[in-house]
Amino acid sequence: xxxxxxxxxxxxxxxxxxxxxxxxxxxxxxxxxxxxxxxxxxxxxxxxxxxxxxxxxxxxxxxxxxxxxxxxxxxxxxxxxxxxxxxxxxxxxxxxxxxxxxxxxxxxxxxxx
Amino acid sequence: xxxxxxxxxxxxxxxxxxxxxxxxxxxxxxxxxxxxxxxxxxxxxxxxxxxxxxxxxxxxxxxxxxxxxxxxxxxxxxxxxxxxxxxxxxxxxxxxxxxxxxxxxxxx
Numbered sequence: 001x002x003x004x005x006x007x008x009x010x011x012x013x014x015x016x017x018x019x020x021x022x023x024x025x026x027x028x029x030x031x032x033x034x035x036x037x038x039x040x041x042x043x044x045x046x047x048x049x050x051x052x053x054x055x056x057x058x059x060x061x062x063x064x065x066x067x068x069x070x071x072x073x074x075x076x077x078x079x080x081x082x083x084x085x086x087x088x089x090x091x092x093x094x095x096x097x098x099x100x101x102x103x104x105x106x107x108x109x110x111x112x113x
Numbered sequence: 114x115x116x117x118x119x120x121x122x123x124x125x126x127x128x129x130x131x132x133x134x135x136x137x138x139x140x141x142x143x144x145x146x147x148x149x150x151x152x153x154x155x156x157x158x159x160x161x162x163x164x165x166x167x168x169x170x171x172x173x174x175x176x177x178x179x180x181x182x183x184x185x186x187x188x189x190x191x192x193x194x195x196x197x198x199x200x201x202x203x204x205x206x207x208x209x210x211x212x213x214x215x216x217x218x219x220x221x
Binding site for chain 2: 031045089109
């Protein structure tokens with residue numbers, strides 16, 4: 001059964017450093033998403049990506065964040081200058097259509113020191 | 114603003130003791146309501162999608178129902194392996210807005 005994969009599973013970085021989180025969505029899906037979950041809190045939407053551009057984004061997704069689909073399989077989230085409050089689990093998800101089910105990856109646990 | 118409220122926050126059941134989890138929502142133009150299961154440190158695992166009031170979906174010991182204001186996840190004769198956090202999410206103006214979840218513990 002196809003699944004969303006994410007790398008790395010864990011990432012520790014120093015405040016102010018750049019990090020890139022990677023995802024391989026399910027191959028026939030057209031919509032890609034990033035969400036985050038701060039420990040003990042809700043899963044929160046960050047951004048959606050369709051047809052090689054951002055289609056929707058939340059207030060959380062400010063100028064320090066960017067997304068890219070560098071090739072036909074990978075989907076990345078870059079955080080330019082990490083802050084302590086960026087520490088969270090980051091989930092990638094994909095779906096065939098905006099209204100259809102989103103399938104989530106296992107997550108990357110990011111710790112900013 | 115789309116909102117999801119789940120209750121109870123935590124639920125402890127004996128093995129075989131059936132119960133229901135509630136998800137109340139307010140959304141501008143519901144595109145879909147989704148139930149996920151989340152184990153500690155893992156990503157949400159898809160369970161059900163419901164699109165319109167009156168719709169029901171069933172899988173093993175789980176059954177999800179939808180009205181215009183809320184959804185229920187019914188668990189029949191649960192087993193210890195059903196212990197997890199159950200997340201409800203709605204798709205409206207935002208691709209997915211999640212509730213805080215119900216943490217279910219099933220005791221043998």
